[in-house]
Amino acid sequence: MNERRNRASWLVLAVTGGPLLLSVSSRCFVDAFSIASSVSSRSSAHIGDSSSVRFLFADECSLNTFDAEECIATAGYVRDPTEASSVDNVLVAEIETLRDKFTSFENVDAHVKTTNMIKYCRRREGKRLLASDTIAPSVNSRIANIEYNHLIEDRELVLVDTVRVPGMDKSSRAFHRAGPRKLLHFDPSLVNAAIVTCGGLCPGLNNVIRELVHSLHNLYGAQNVWGITGGYHGFHNPEYAPVLLTNEMVENIHHEGGTILRTSRGGFEIDAIVSFLRSKSISQLYIIGGDGTHRGAYKIHEACMEAGLNIAVAGIPKTIDNDIDYIDRSFGFVSAVEAAQASIRSAKTEAMCTVPNAVGIIKLMGRSAGYLATFAALGSGDVDLVLVPEVPIVLDGPGGVLPFLRQRVKEQKFAVVVVAEGAGEELLEATNVVDRGGNRLLPPIGEYMRDRIKEYFVEHGEEATMKYIDPSYTVRSVPANGADSLYCMELAQNAVHGAMAGYTGFSVGLVNNNVVYLPIPQLVASSPRQMSPCGTTWERVLAMTGQPNTTPYVRSEEQPIPL
Numbered sequence: 114m115n116e117r118r119n120r121a122s123w124l125v126l127a128v129t130g131g132p133l134l135l136s137v138s139s140r141c142f143v144d145a146f147s148i149a150s151s152v153s154s155r156s157s158a159h160i161g162d163s164s165s166v167r168f169l170f171a172d173e174c175s176l177n178t179f180d181a182e183e184c185i186a187t188a189g190y191v192r193d194p195t196e197a198s199s200v201d202n203v204l205v206a207e208i209e210t211l212r213d214k215f216t217s218f219e220n221v222d223a224h225v226k227t228t229n230m231i232k233y234c235r236r237r238e239g240k241r242l243l244a245s246d247t248i249a250p251s252v253n254s255r256i257a258n259i260e261y262n263h264l265i266e267d268r269e270l271v272l273v274d275t276v277r278v279p280g281m282d283k284s285s286r287a288f289h290r291a292g293p294r295k296l297l298h299f300d301p302s303l304v305n306a307a308i309v310t311c312g313g314l315c316p317g318l319n320n321v322i323r324e325l326v327h328s329l330h331n332l333y334g335a336q337n338v339w340g341i342t343g344g345y346h347g348f349h350n351p352e353y354a355p356v357l358l359t360n361e362m363v364e365n366i367h368h369e370g371g372t373i374l375r376t377s378r379g380g381f382e383i384d385a386i387v388s389f390l391r392s393k394s395i396s397q398l399y400i401i402g403g404d405g406t407h408r409g410a411y412k413i414h415e416a417c418m419e420a421g422l423n424i425a426v427a428g429i430p431k432t433i434d435n436d437i438d439y440i441d442r443s444f445g446f447v448s449a450v451e452a453a454q455a456s457i458r459s460a461k462t463e464a465m466c467t468v469p470n471a472v473g474i475i476k477l478m479g480r481s482a483g484y485l486a487t488f489a490a491l492g493s494g495d496v497d498l499v500l501v502p503e504v505p506i507v508l509d510g511p512g513g514v515l516p517f518l519r520q521r522v523k524e525q526k527f528a529v530v531v532v533a534e535g536a537g538e539e540l541l542e543a544t545n546v547v548d549r550g551g552n553r554l555l556p557p558i559g560e561y562m563r564d565r566i567k568e569y570f571v572e573h574g575e576e577a578t579m580k581y582i583d584p585s586y587t588v589r590s591v592p593a594n595g596a597d598s599l600y601c602m603e604l605a606q607n608a609v610h611g612a613m614a615g616y617t618g619f620s621v622g623l624v625n626n627n628v629v630y631l632p633i634p635q636l637v638a639s640s641p642r643q644m645s646p647c648g649t650t651w652e653r654v655l656a657m658t659g660q661p662n663t664t665p666y667v668r669s670e671e672q673p674i675p676l
């Protein structure tokens with residue numbers, strides 16, 4: 114675990130030319146390719162010619178254009194006088210494609226794809242194919258007779274670095290925008306797909322499985338969809354046999370937490386996995402898991418390439434720790450935050466209603482990142498002290514959390530503390546014991562803080578009533594809420610679109626509110642990520658709680674403000 118790959122490769126799309134002004138609003142994403150093209154065309158004697166930059170509005174399906182001069186003249190815009198927002202270089206994270214190595218199912222466009230699905234339905238129903246089976250209403254209402262209005266071009270990009278700070282490098286990284294492509298690499302009717310879930314539970318796993326099955330069967334008419342059970346073990350351990358997944362089997366699973374496929378840590382045996390893929394003629398493998406799982410997924414992709422296997426390997430990032438880099442959030446995170454807030458409310462009620470000097474402590478998951486603890490605390494608005502792995506815990510003395518807490522109890526008659534499981538390693542003896550996934554076991558910081566706070570009150574001749582709540586597994590086993598359900602659906606559909614188009618060694622995620630394809634090497638190189646202890650999120654915590662700022666980092670004037 115935590116083996117860092119550093120194969121990140123960003124392709125420089127456009128380097129030359131004068132600076133280009135970007136007006137980035139939260140509602141829109143800039144079509145970076147058209148921008149980049151306009152940058153390069155400026156460099157060849159057309160500098161300044163083009164005042165029209167295309168904007169795509171995320172919530173509309175039409176392509177909007179606007180005239181920059183008209184905006185200035187009529188809509189109250191001004192050009193950024195300092196050009197602080199300009200982007201000269203767009204660095205594209207390229208995704209590997211099977212098209213480079215294998216012959217594609219030729220020139221299947223959206224039209225033929227529909228035809229193909231109809232053929233598939235007919236075959237499945239034992240009917241003879243007719244010459245008229247080109248464009249006809251679907252014979253199975255479940256098979257979407259869809260011709261996408263909006264097919265995504267290969268060069269549509271989503272910029273990563275949309276916040277522009279004066280003095281920063283005039284570059285932005287970019288990912289390929291996800292979505293249905295015009296050309297398919299695979300003949301969908303011949304696709305045997307497999308889905309596996311690995312690592313810890315997370316709300317939304319069943320939603321992703323369901324939507325993968327639906328997309329494969331209903332959007333593309335895939336031949337078989339296998340469910341690998343028990344995580345990576347299921348590829349080779351006869352105790353966890355694979356199952357064929359049908360629409361009927363997944364119909365209601367999204368209402369439940371957990372994963373119908375079950376999950377595990379360990380069991381990653383590359384030769385056994387590849388030989389399973391061969392034996393079932395799998396051509397698309399969907400792997401749902403966190404950064405460890407993705408490291409495994411990339412090894413599978415590499416092994417398939419070495420063995421000359423035409424198999425698309427797609428990851429879907431899962432973790433309630435929200436520690437996968439680049440993406441706005443991982444699916445299930447918001448549901449987990451919501452569930453954690455319910456525990457915070459209970460702890461507050463207990464603490465408020467109990468004498469003397471009640472302190473409610475809620476321990477939340479978060480191995481190396483405190484996002485869950487932080488977001489749950491911020492969202493609840495009911496927390497007096499937040500402890501996370503990114504910020505060291507100072508117990509005593511000026512700036513110590515114990516005197517701070519005692520004072521808060523004095524004023525308020527109670528206090529509520531949220532502690533992430535990975536916090537305070539510097540206080541407790543770190544262990545070298547690892548779980549089956551290679552993750553280091555963490556010392557019990559929640560119980561330690563409970564006992565230490567109680568002792569501190571006793572040392573000052575007072576009694577504290579401790580209410581300790583550890584909702585860890587409760588939080589991650591809940592069903593996905595509305596926002597996560599929608600997100601899971603978007604991720605799964607786009608993973609299938611990407612694999613059908615022949616992308617491989619990639620993952621999907623929301624970046625600046627757009628679903629993109631992320632090359633796995635880039636994704637794992639900086640995952641697990643951590644919250645910045647001098648960024649705006651942590652400063653919101655300090656502002657809300659008034660707790661002492663124990664971050665050892667000092668922001669230098671030259672440094673860009675971390676987000």
Ligand SMILES: Nc1ncnc2c1ncn2[C@@H]1O[C@H](COP(=O)(O)OP(=O)(O)O)[C@@H](O)[C@H]1O
Pocket residue numbers: 114115116311312313344345377378379380381402403404405406407408409410412431432549550551552
């Ligand atoms: N570097 C790696 N190479 C191959 N497999 C890995 C690697 N790291 C973890 N795995 C496997 O991925 C699965 C999940 O990993 P783990 O780190 O426990 O959870 P997560 O993927 O949620 O971070 C486990 O089966 C583990 O054995």
Ligand SMILES: O=P(O)(O)OC[C@H]1O[C@](O)(COP(=O)(O)O)[C@@H](O)[C@@H]1O
Pocket residue numbers: 311312313314403431432433434478479480534548589
């Ligand atoms: O007890 P388990 O099942 O091994 O899981 C505990 C870990 O799972 C997590 O939720 C993260 O799981 P992943 O690494 O699978 O994303 C951590 O917060 C926690 O340390």
